[in-house]
Amino acid sequence: MTNSIGELGTDATAIFLIGTNTTENHPVIGYKIKKNVRENGAKLVVADPRRIDLAEMADVYMQFRPGTDVALLNGMMNVIINEGLMDKEFVENRTEGFEAVKQVVEKYTPEMVSVITGVPAEDIKKAARIYAEAEAGSLCYAMGLTQHTTGTDNVKSACNLAMLTGNLGRPGTGVNPLRGQNNVQGACDMGALPVSYPAYQAVSADANREKFEQAWGVKLSPNNGCTLTAAINKAHHGELKGLYVLGENPVLSDPDSHHVIEALEKLDLLIVQDIFLTETAQLADVVLPGVTWAEKDGTFSNTERRVQRVRKAVSSPGDARQDWEILVDMTNRLGYACSYDSPEDIFEEIRKVTPSYAGITYARIDQTGLHWPCPNEEHPGTPILHAEKFSRGLGLFHAIEFQEAFELPDEEYPLILSTGRSLFHYHTGTMTRKAVALDVHQPENVVQVSPNKAAELGIIDGEKVRLTTRRGSIELKAQVTDILNDQVVFTFFHFSEASANVLTQAEKLDPVAGIPEYKVCAARLEKIV
Amino acid sequence: MAEEQRVILEYADKIDPKKADDYIKVGGYKGLEKARSMDRKALIDEVKKSGLRGRGGAGFNAGMKWSFVPIKDEDRYVVCNFDEGEPGTYKDRIICEKNAQALLEGMAICGAAIASKQGYIYCRGEYPFVVKMLREAIKSAKDSGALGDFDIEVRMGAGAYVCGEETALIESIEGHRGEPRFKPPFPGVAGLWAQPTVVNNVETFACLPYIMTNGADWFAGIGAAKYPGTKVLTLTGDVENATYFEVPTNYMLRDVVYKLGGGVKGGKKFKAVQVGGTSGAFIPEQNLDTQIDFDSMSAIGAALGSGAVFVMDETRDIVDIVTRISKFFEHESCGKCNPCREGTWRCREIMEKINAGKASQKDIDNLMLLSRVMKNAALCGLGQAAPIPIDSTLEHFGYEYSRKIV
Amino acid sequence: MLKLTINGQEIEVPKGTMLLSACQQAGADIPTFCYDPDLKLAGSCRMCVVEVEGRRNLLASCVTPCENNMVVSTESDRTTEARKVILELLLARHKVECMTCEKVGMCKLQDYCYRYGVKDSRFAGEKGHFAMEDPNPFIERDYDKCIMCTRCVRACEEITGAQAINVKERGHHAKISTIFDGKLADSTCVFCGQCIMVCPVGALTSKVSMGKGRSMEYDRVLTTCTYCGTGCTLELNVKDDQVVGVTSNRDATYSPVNKGALCVKGRFGWDFIHSPERLTTPLIKENGQFRPASWEEAMDFAANKLKAIKEKDGPDSIAMFSSARVTNEENYLAQKMMRAAIGTNNVDHCARL
Structure with missing residues (x-):
């Protein structure tokens, strides 16, 4: 997030949510949005293919066709430019590349966008006006925007919209991705990415590599590594032989599970370090028992870039071992000598090579966490990014044309399938499926289908149905609900018994980010006879 | 003194309260006309000078209450408390049934004083027939042009006694549970929809037209000096004449029972009288020689309250x-x-x-x-x-x- | 600034200060049930009444703005009498079940009865009949213990925005209820448990923690939630080296993101920690079957195989999936291991999934 979570509850005067079911996936952020709308009269615009909880209190709700995000955002920009609502001063002083965007969005009239997205032109206009005219407009998104073959385009379009309206760098504004996992921000910050060292220092840049070579006292590879999804493909082709999986469950979380399982089975060596014998661990050659967050010390960095403490509360069971100790042990066995006394000791090294974390110490975050960038120990942290200038100087507009999703419905697979999370479960369910109350409350997967579609297919609420795509088929209960329209079905990916990722496609990913298109694939829903 | 003195009820049963024209023929809406011709502050001062105090029970000086209302860039409301829920009390119903136009005129006078264009009458849920009549009366007054741009809406209660409490009443108008708010803030500062609001009783509003037409001094000269004017009483229980009366406020309680009321029914002996509604004190024989005005009643540990007078004879337990x-x-x-x-x-x-x-x-x-x-x-x-x-x-x-x- | 005399002590407070806050500034410990600094004022429990010179009635200090020259007494005979009677009235309706009540030690009713020496109620008569069965697996609703402070109602509306519960009926029949007095699961409840967080007595408790330990038996360890990226802070309740529950600290210093508010997963989704299915020993697969192994053996096995692959097929034939669920320190070590020890940049995690 460019801005902090608290601002959504107090400073934002208009909030535009696209592709985030905030009250289910980031409930506490959802509370703040609701409070701001209810008590301070903040305006709310919701764009989502499902009429989610927050849509009920929105000033404008746009139920758009999955995968048409760029068209919708271009349409809003078209209105803003044509109605003279853009922030000219901001665009002139803080950005570059506007003319190209202006040319592209010119043809995205609300009427034309209405045809693509299914959103009435009048609503597009209203939404554009609310966001553009707001004193402080915050744009929030989550995986609904990113998990597309055009995910990078979608995000860039969102940034265009924010820059066009000057909704950046001030309290209550910003482009705010709501990140789905407790430490996804930290994992990226720490360089658990194939292209960068800690703090996004590109591995391909010689200066960075030299810096780390010096810090670590070893020669480093100049080549970008492969992404998670590419690694699975490489394993499939036999190019990847060994895989070490730490606390992940790609069998359930990655697209096209059959493909993933085949790939993992082809490996010479699969090491899995986890707390449970997950679906992935079951395929491993060696399983290393780590510990839960309740059994370890360390830090997590949340979606607003706040680095906070994690504290050991209880001992770990049996021979399970601290994850950091396992990694240090393994590193030494692989011939690189290193030793640390504690997680804090590791953090001290992190500070030295991670400029944005340099000012953060365990002592400073003992009570309240700090937002990075925090370059020195006197620095108070940075809740709001881009206040004076962007990290590259001027903000860069990207002119983006709308492209359809990779797999569109056809006669054989006439529905659009989107997948996502439920309030009551988390990711692959490794933890929540073993949390008794959560699993009792929501013990199995469902597929959400509109009343019309259900009636057409002769399906009643709660009935077991078959959901099929070109990759595979699962059987699960139907949940008949009017929150989605007749062309869309939705299911959750937490349940191994009816795993959504059996259905999703791994063939075409976002070309830049490598993100799979979980929000759109063609599917068929059938009554089981 | 043993006679009624009718001010509000002077034309009872002589005019049709639904018809503004009938009321105008007997001098109605002159008070409002005068009020509107006055400076707001002068108007409030006039009402203060009349000594008019709330007829709902608390006895607060009406003009004083109005003077607390801040005049800023926001809406203000005039609310009439007609949630007449005290058992044995029906004087507000009588006033509406006999002289509804005076209530409407009084509310409009208050509207002029606090620069409000909107009034609400919160009517007891058990009085649906009065609501119907009031709506006709409002329509007639609007049609005649007498109310000018002042609008009045009637809202019905749903049978909760507590909604007679002004803040619970406001909650109820807003559509919430009828529960009282804590005070401060008082309604004068933050009342209906959190805007400044004057809440007065039916009888209080109905006094206003006569104060405006006859002058504050005239009103201040009636009845008890510190609680001037008349009071409509309703007699119930073991009394010969169980009906309503309008008397000056210096009237003696004993006279209420024995002269207006005609004494205890069936010639039985008097035991007690409860004045002011269900929450009123029980007054024994030895305290009957007390004026009915607010302060005199307080002095004997009782309250004039709504003006209900419930007489109990010697046989009562x-x-x-x-x-x-x-x-x-x-x-x-x-x-x-x-x-x-x-x-x-x-x-x-x-x-x-x-x-x-x-x-x-x-x-x-x-x-x-x-x-x-x-x-x-x-x-x-x-x-x-x-x-x-x-x-x-x-x-x-x-x-x-x-x-x-x- | 306004000048007041509180219990003989003169203090100054800014205009708009409530009497409760002024009394607290003067060092007075005023009992409250319905007052909650984060919620709209109710002014209904009347426990915080104080005596102000010249006022006929006692004033509820939480809803009374300070006025200049007020002379206030917070523990006068009249206030003590009122508080004792209120406590006795609440005891008369309350299901006194302290032997087994989850809230012992954190119960305000218990604390205040102790403070004012209220052993039993002079007004004992008919009890309330508010008990209800709610089969949800999260929140135990025992309204026979409810004292009608309505903090749950206000928290549900003002913190979570769920508006699942409100007061139904009136007088002493009044009770906390969902629409049509049904189950929480049939209401707009999202099982965040904010109602448990604010409940001053044992009326609302966690079913997941039931019977596992009471407040004086457990320590609280402040940590950051393991689920979504919001980064809520919470307290793990630890008794005998076991997590027995989750509570939260509402002070923004310790809970900057959420001020104590949590969601259903954060508050009720912790018991997997002690699941019998946890891995407790390294495993090596032989002939398609796992067998337990020592750490030495498992680590040797893994390291040797990795080294062999590296030697044979080069460092880029090895990859690592690090994790968005482990700590920064562990992510740092994971990428360092791959880059420094293996010699590849093939490290990623599930950020995209």
């Missing part, structure tokens, strides 16, 4: 009556604050125990303790006043309790 009253308050407590919600429940339990002859002196002690805490600590007037009948009967009719104690 005071403890039984108070037990019934305690049931009423148990039923009508809104349940918001602890002292009232729990206290009215336990009062009723103890009263029933006493009435059934199963209580001891300890129960009486507990009852008195409970009563004291309810008066001291309850959130609104309902809880604070609910124990008054108990206290006053323990004081004046203690022997009736003693007889039932084991």
Whole structure:
């Protein structure tokens, strides 16, 4: 997030949510949005293919066709430019590349966008006006925007919209991705990415590599590594032989599970370090028992870039071992000598090579966490990014044309399938499926289908149905609900018994980010006879 | 002095209260005309000078109340409390049925004083026929042009006694549970929809046209000096003439019972009179020589309240009556604050125990303790006043309790 | 600034200060049930009443704005009498079940009865009949213990925005209820448990923690939630080296993101920690079957195989999936291991999934 979570509850005067079911996936952020709308009269615009909880209190709700995000955002920009609502001063002083965007969005009239997205032109206009005219407009998104073959385009379009309206760098504004996992921000910050060292220092840049070579006292590879999804493909082709999986469950979380399982089975060596014998661990050659967050010390960095403490509360069971100790042990066995006394000791090294974390110490975050960038120990942290200038100087507009999703419905697979999370479960369910109350409350997967579609297919609420795509088929209960329209079905990916990722496609990913298109694939829903 | 003095009810049954024209023929809407010709401050001063005090029970100076309303860039409301829920009280209904236009004119005068264009009448849910009549009266007044740009809407209650409390009434108009708010802020500052609001009783509003036409001095010269004007009383219970009367406020209570009321029914002996509604004190024979005005009644530990006069003859069982009253308050407590919600429940339990002859002196002690805490600590007037009948009967009719104690 | 005398002590407060806050500044410890600094004022429990000179009635200090020259007494005979009677009235309706009550030690009713020496109620009579069965697996609703402070109602509306519960009926029949007095699961409840967080007595408790330990038996360890990226802080309740529950600290210093508010997963989704299915020993697969192994053996096995692959097929034939669920320190070590020890940049995690 460019801005902090608290601002959504107090400073934002208009909030535009696209592709985030905030009250289910980031409930506490959802509370703040609701409070701001209810008590301070903040305006709310919701764009989502499902009429989610927050849509009920929105000033404008746009139920758009999955995968048409760029068209919708271009349409809003078209209105803003044509109605003279853009922030000219901001665009002139803080950005570059506007003319190209202006040319592209010119043809995205609300009427034309209405045809693509299914959103009435009048609503597009209203939404554009609310966001553009707001004193402080915050744009929030989550995986609904990113998990597309055009995910990078979608995000860039969102940034265009924010820059066009000057909704950046001030309290209550910003482009705010709501990140789905407790430490996804930290994992990226720490360089658990194939292209960068800690703090996004590109591995391909010689200066960075030299810096780390010096810090670590070893020669480093100049080549970008492969992404998670590419690694699975490489394993499939036999190019990847060994895989070490730490606390992940790609069998359930990655697209096209059959493909993933085949790939993992082809490996010479699969090491899995986890707390449970997950679906992935079951395929491993060696399983290393780590510990839960309740059994370890360390830090997590949340979606607003706040680095906070994690504290050991209880001992770990049996021979399970601290994850950091396992990694240090393994590193030494692989011939690189290193030793640390504690997680804090590791953090001290992190500070030295991670400029944005340099000012953060365990002592400073003992009570309240700090937002990075925090370059020195006197620095108070940075809740709001881009206040004076962007990290590259001027903000860069990207002119983006709308492209359809990779797999569109056809006669054989006439529905659009989107997948996502439920309030009551988390990711692959490794933890929540073993949390008794959560699993009792929501013990199995469902597929959400509109009343019309259900009636057409002769399906009643709660009935077991078959959901099929070109990759595979699962059987699960139907949940008949009017929150989605007749062309869309939705299911959750937490349940191994009816795993959504059996259905999703791994063939075409976002070309830049490598993100799979979980929000759109063609599917068929059938009554089981 | 043993005659009625009719001001508000002067033309009762002589004009059609639904018709503005009838009212105008007998001098109606002249007061509003005058009020509108005056400077706001002068208007409020005039009302202050008349000494008009609230007829709903609290007896607050009306002009003073209005003067607290801040005039800023926001809406203001005039609300008429017509949630006449006190058992034995029906004077507001009589005023509406006989002279509804005076109420409307009074509200509009208040509107002129606080620069408000919108009035609400919150009418008791048990009076649907009056609501119908009021709506016709409003239409007629609007059609005649007499009200000008002042609008009045009638809202109905749903049978909760507590909604007679002004803040609970406001909550109810807003569509919430009828529960009182804490004060401050008073409605004058933050009332309906959190805007400045004047809440007055039907009778208070109905006095205003006559104050404006006849002058503040005229009104101040009627009745008791500190609570001037007339008061409409409703007589119930063991009295020959159980009906309504309008009298000057220096009228004697004994005269209410014996002259207007025609004395105790059937020639029986007088035992007690309860004035002001269910939460009023029980007044014994020895205190009958008291003026009915607010301050004189307070001096004997009673209250003029709504002006209900409930007469009890020698055969009445005071403890039984108070037990019934305690049931009423148990039923009508809104349940918001602890002292009232729990206290009215336990009062009723103890009263029933006493009435059934199963209580001891300890129960009486507990009852008195409970009563004291309810008066001291309850959130609104309902809880604070609910124990008054108990206290006053323990004081004046203690022997009736003693007889039932084991 | 306004000048007041509180319990004989003169203090100054800014205009708009409530009497409760002024009394606290003067060092007075005023009992409250319905007051909650984060919620709209109710002014209904009347426990915070104080005596102000010249006022006929006692004033509820939480809803009374300070006025200049007020002379206030917070523990006068009248206030003590009122508080004792209120406590006795609440005891008369309350299901007194302290032997087994989850809230012992954190129960305000218990604390205040102790403070004011209230052993039993002079007003004991009929009890309330509010008990109900609610089969949801998260929140135990025992309204026979409810004292009608309505903090749950206000928290549900003002913190979570769920508006699942409100007051139904009136007088002493008044109770906390969902629409049509049904189950929480049939209401707009999202099982965040904010109602448990604010409940001052044992009326609302966690079913997941039931019978596992009471507040004086457990320590609280402040940590950051393991689920979504919001980064809520919470307290793990630890008794005998076991997590027995989750509570939260509402002070923004310790809970900057959420001020104590949590969601259903954060508050009720912790018991997997002690799941019998946890891995407790390294495993090596032989002939398609796992067998337990020592750490030495498992680590040797893994390291040797990795080294062999590296030697044979080069460092880029090895990859690592690090994790968005482990700590920064562990992510740092994971990428360092791959880059420094293996010699590849093939490290990623599930950020995209």
